[in-house]
Amino acid sequence: MTFDRIDLKILDILQRDATVPVARIADKVGLSQTPCWKRIQKHEEAGVIRARVALLNPDALGLSLTAFVMVEAIDHTAEWRTEFLTVTETLEPVRDIYRLAGTHDFMLRVVVPDMPAFDAFYDTLTSSIRLRSVSSVFALEQVKACTALPLSGLFPSPN
Amino acid sequence: MTFDRIDLKILDILQRDATVPVARIADKVGLSQTPCWKRIQKHEEAGVIRARVALLNPDALGLSLTAFVMVEAIDHTAEWRTEFLTVTETLEPVRDIYRLAGTHDFMLRVVVPDMPAFDAFYDTLTSSIRLRSVSSVFALEQVKACTALPLSGLFPSPN
DNA sequence: GCTGAAAATACTAATAC
DNA sequence: GTATTAGTATTTTCAGC
Numbered sequence: 001m002t003f004d005r006i007d008l009k010i011l012d013i014l015q016r017d018a019t020v021p022v023a024r025i026a027d028k029v030g031l032s033q034t035p036c037w038k039r040i041q042k043h044e045e046a047g048v049i050r051a052r053v054a055l056l057n058p059d060a061l062g063l064s065l066t067a068f069v070m071v072e073a074i075d076h077t078a079e080w081r082t083e084f085l086t087v088t089e090t091l092e093p094v095r096d097i098y099r100l101a102g103t104h105d106f107m108l109r110v111v112v113p114d115m116p117a118f119d120a121f122y123d124t125l126t127s128s129i130r131l132r133s134v135s136s137v138f139a140l141e142q143v144k145a146c147t148a149l150p151l152s153g154l155f156p157s158p159n
Numbered sequence: 160m161t162f163d164r165i166d167l168k169i170l171d172i173l174q175r176d177a178t179v180p181v182a183r184i185a186d187k188v189g190l191s192q193t194p195c196w197k198r199i200q201k202h203e204e205a206g207v208i209r210a211r212v213a214l215l216n217p218d219a220l221g222l223s224l225t226a227f228v229m230v231e232a233i234d235h236t237a238e239w240r241t242e243f244l245t246v247t248e249t250l251e252p253v254r255d256i257y258r259l260a261g262t263h264d265f266m267l268r269v270v271v272p273d274m275p276a277f278d279a280f281y282d283t284l285t286s287s288i289r290l291r292s293v294s295s296v297f298a299l300e301q302v303k304a305c306t307a308l309p310l311s312g313l314f315p316s317p318n
Numbered sequence: 319g320c321t322g323a324a325a326a327t328a329c330t331a332a333t334a335c
Numbered sequence: 336g337t338a339t340t341a342g343t344a345t346t347t348t349c350a351g352c
Contacts, residue, residue, distance in 0.1 A: 003220070016212065035319075037347075041347095047219065053173075055212060056308050088303075096305060100298060112309075140257075140258045140259060142257055144247075144248055144255055146254045147306055149217055154272070190337090192329095
């Protein structure tokens with residue numbers, strides 16, 4: 001799949017604000033409405049646009065504690081990994097799961113209301129699966145939150 | 160600000176899929192269209208709904224390397240912090256900035272196309288501001304990605 | 319690939335209940 | 336809160352260049 005400058009511009013607008021009407025996007029990228037709409041449609045079908053979602057304010061909802069939990073596997077079998085993912089994917093506070101390079105095997109981004117809730121999560125995690133080590137990092141504040149990808153550094157495909 | 164079950168349900172629907180029309184949301188939460196639309200409007204004005212955005216697929220755009228960079232401040236003055244935030248907020252690959260509790264002071268989520276790009280970012284960062292220590296963790300794969308907040312564990316406000 | 323316009327849908331706001 | 340209405344905006348499709 002290739003992207004020209006116009007594609008990147010369209011995607012960049014939408015990943016910042018998905019409420020911008022197609023007519024205005026078309027105007028900004030120098031296209032008329034129909035071809036612009038068709039490109040967006042194509043990107044949606046191809047899965048380049050994964051979803052359109054509303055971003056909520058965690059503090060307003062009392063979800064002000066974010067923790068990053070780094071985990072070492074007890075062994076490196078396929079069975080352990082499968083079980084680990086099955087357990088963590090179904091745990092409510094786990095928002096993201098990253099498989100890591102280096103000494104730690106996985107990192108979880110965990111969102112909970114407060115420390116007692118984190119403690120409860122920690123108990124559930126450690127009693128659900130055996131781990132070699134767990135180390136948690138707590139965020140006091142999220143200074144910047146950005147779901148958009150850094151597209152401006154990308155070169156358009158030469159096709 | 161208080162949220163009843165209906166508010167939480169509405170927000171949960173929108174944070175998973177913001178394309179669902181108000182009529183269908185109203186139907187799902189057992190409200191008619193007008194009050195449902197007014198609640199959504201209220202949450203948008205109050206900033207509970209921060210934004211509506213499109214989520215893009217990083218791999219499709221050649222942005223497959225995510226790194227978490229943990230930083231220790233060289234000192235704990237207000238000046239250092241201000242400068243650090245000024246520098247990092249303007250660096251393209253930096254998507255999120257967390258202020259941490261513990262030995263490390265900040266963690267950055269960094270998204271780049273590949274290792275050379277990360278190397279370039281690292282050079283820019285370390286030459287822009289003095290740091291006591293930097294340690295990076297690299298993600299091989301993002302197994303789960305979820306921007307939605309875990310609302311199902313929340314109790315509705317008793318009002 | 320593009321333009322322009324029509325049709326279908328959804329949103330927004332106001333009404334009376 | 337509901338139901339209905341109407342006007343506006345947007346999305347989507349359909350012709351033709």
